[in-house]
Amino acid sequence: MPAKGGVTQSLLEAKVQAPGGVAARELVRVLGGRRVLDGLDLDVPSRARVGIVGRSGSGKSTLLSLVAGLDEPDGGSIHIAGATERRGLLEHCALMPQRDCLLPWRSALDNAGLALENAGVPRRDARRRALPLFARLGLGGSEQLRPAKLSGGMRQRVAFARTLLADKPVLLLDEPFGALDAITRAELQEWLANALADEPRTVLLVTHDVEEALLLCDRVLVLAGGRIASELDVDVPRDGARREVVTSTAFVELRERALEAIE
Amino acid sequence: MRRWWPPLLLLAGAVGLWEVVVRAANVPDYLFPAPTSIASSLHGDAGLLAHATLVTAREIVLGYLVAVAAALVIAIALHASTALRRALLPLLVLSQTVPTVLLAPILAILLGYGIEPKLVVVAIVCFFPIVVNAVDGLRSADPELVRMMRTLHGDRLAIFRRVEFPGALPAMFSGARIAATYAAVGAVFAEWAGSSSGLGFVILQAQPALETARIFAAVLVLSALALALYALVSLAERLTVTWHA
Numbered sequence: 001m002p003a004k005g006g007v008t009q010s011l012l013e014a015k016v017q018a019p020g021g022v023a024a025r026e027l028v029r030v031l032g033g034r035r036v037l038d039g040l041d042l043d044v045p046s047r048a049r050v051g052i053v054g055r056s057g058s059g060k061s062t063l064l065s066l067v068a069g070l071d072e073p074d075g076g077s078i079h080i081a082g083a084t085e086r087r088g089l090l091e092h093c094a095l096m097p098q099r100d101c102l103l104p105w106r107s108a109l110d111n112a113g114l115a116l117e118n119a120g121v122p123r124r125d126a127r128r129r130a131l132p133l134f135a136r137l138g139l140g141g142s143e144q145l146r147p148a149k150l151s152g153g154m155r156q157r158v159a160f161a162r163t164l165l166a167d168k169p170v171l172l173l174d175e176p177f178g179a180l181d182a183i184t185r186a187e188l189q190e191w192l193a194n195a196l197a198d199e200p201r202t203v204l205l206v207t208h209d210v211e212e213a214l215l216l217c218d219r220v221l222v223l224a225g226g227r228i229a230s231e232l233d234v235d236v237p238r239d240g241a242r243r244e245v246v247t248s249t250a251f252v253e254l255r256e257r258a259l260e261a262i263e
Numbered sequence: 264m265r266r267w268w269p270p271l272l273l274l275a276g277a278v279g280l281w282e283v284v285v286r287a288a289n290v291p292d293y294l295f296p297a298p299t300s301i302a303s304s305l306h307g308d309a310g311l312l313a314h315a316t317l318v319t320a321r322e323i324v325l326g327y328l329v330a331v332a333a334a335l336v337i338a339i340a341l342h343a344s345t346a347l348r349r350a351l352l353p354l355l356v357l358s359q360t361v362p363t364v365l366l367a368p369i370l371a372i373l374l375g376y377g378i379e380p381k382l383v384v385v386a387i388v389c390f391f392p393i394v395v396n397a398v399d400g401l402r403s404a405d406p407e408l409v410r411m412m413r414t415l416h417g418d419r420l421a422i423f424r425r426v427e428f429p430g431a432l433p434a435m436f437s438g439a440r441i442a443a444t445y446a447a448v449g450a451v452f453a454e455w456a457g458s459s460s461g462l463g464f465v466i467l468q469a470q471p472a473l474e475t476a477r478i479f480a481a482v483l484v485l486s487a488l489a490l491a492l493y494a495l496v497s498l499a500e501r502l503t504v505t506w507h508a
Binding site: 014019065068069070090093094095097099101103104106114115117118119146148162163164172 | 405407410412414415420505
């Protein structure tokens with residue numbers, strides 16, 4: 001990894017520009033004697049937003065760990081922009097875990113700039129790059145606060161800013177709003193839809209909330225029996241107010257189909 | 264401030280009772296001095312005690328700093344290398360069964376009567392609680408944070424600097440606070456094993472002369488030194504670990 005800011009910055013930008021499609025072939029992962037993933041195939045085009053839904057224990061998080069290069073599959077392979085080894089996958093993916101995982105000893109701004117500092121960018125430059133994102137993500141004014149002083153929704157926004165600033169072509173979101181109350185969650189789903197519209201990345205969103213996946217993604221994959229059991233293209237209009245969108249006939253039908261596939 | 268009143272009141276009551284009983288029973292000072300006799304020794308022997316206090320305080324502070332530095336270096340080494348941890352940690356625990364009181368005379372023979380053997384004894388006494396707490400603190404980093412760091416350009420060093428080390432600070436400080444209360448005892452043992460100055464030396468000299476009030480006065484000053492070190496470490500913790508609020 002290059003040590004100095006300028007070099008790193010241009011390299012990182014180059015990487016985001018690079019195609020970040022994700023492909024998995026015949027993926028197998030055995031955990032505790034159970035084949036959690038059992039010959040799974042996955043194709044996510046570059047800059048697509050794909051949701052992965054399924055019951056708890058269906059292997060959603062396991063799949064994300066494998067794609068991120070944090071875990072080794074027992075069979076099959078994963079390809080992202082020519083990389084197949086864990087180290088290469090790790091280079092291309094940024095993971096946003098369910099818990100915000102903010103570092104309590106860092107200010108909100110320094111938490112957001114964490115990946116930049118890890119890549120060798122001096123703290124002052126990391127702050128300078130994180131600052132405009134704070135304004136855009138509705139975090140203005142909370143730059144200097146420690147995570148303990150932030151609400152759950154704000155913490156999740158900081159965690160997302162941190163994930164974006166890693167400048168990776170692939171974002172892996174693992175139940176990003178799972179720990180939030182229903183109202184804050186609805187608020188953040190809308191916020192995330194806008195934030196992602198500004199940031200063309202390949203997104204894999206794991207969630208147990210079908211509605212969340214249908215609101216945020218172009219395509220929703222249902223994970224069951226260790227494979228992709230069914231695929232739904234989200235072709236319903238989602239421009240209006242949230243309440244109108246989720247009660248539209250097309251949306252309700254899509255949700256029913258997804259729920260049926262999960263069963 | 265309010266929480267200090269109950270212990271202070273209890274202490275004042277106990278000291279008052281002590282004075283009354285000793286005076287009423289006419290106990291001679293060399294057997295068991297009354298608080299006022301100790302106070303007059305503190306005053307009368309002020310010059311002697313002040314000099315001894317400076318000597319012992321130096322041994323305590325320098326020995327303690329050696330312990331902190333050594334414990335940090337060794338804890339980080341043990342954390343970095345699993346092989347080293349497996350080999351060395353059991354031996355460190357085993358070493359705690361050797362009574363330090365017995366090490367002091369050996370070190371005095373080995374290193375002479377200067378400050379060096381005192382520093383070594385104080386450092387040995389203080390080292391263990393710091394190193395054990397530091398190793399535990401470093402190992403108890405949240406694995407989810409480590410995973411997050413690895414997907415955010417975090418190499419081994421970055422994970423150590425930004426996650427493991429700051430996360431271990433509270434544990435390190437609690438080890439350092441325990442160690443602070445041991446340092447004074449270590450210095451006295453070391454002085455008893457061979458010295459010509461210091462509060463331990465004053466106590467040793469006062470005993471055959473039956474200057475019991477002076478012994479009490481020296482013990483009082485020693486406690487104050489230990490308390491001061493403890494307070495300093497707590498202050499350092501409050502200034503460093505600012506996110507626990």
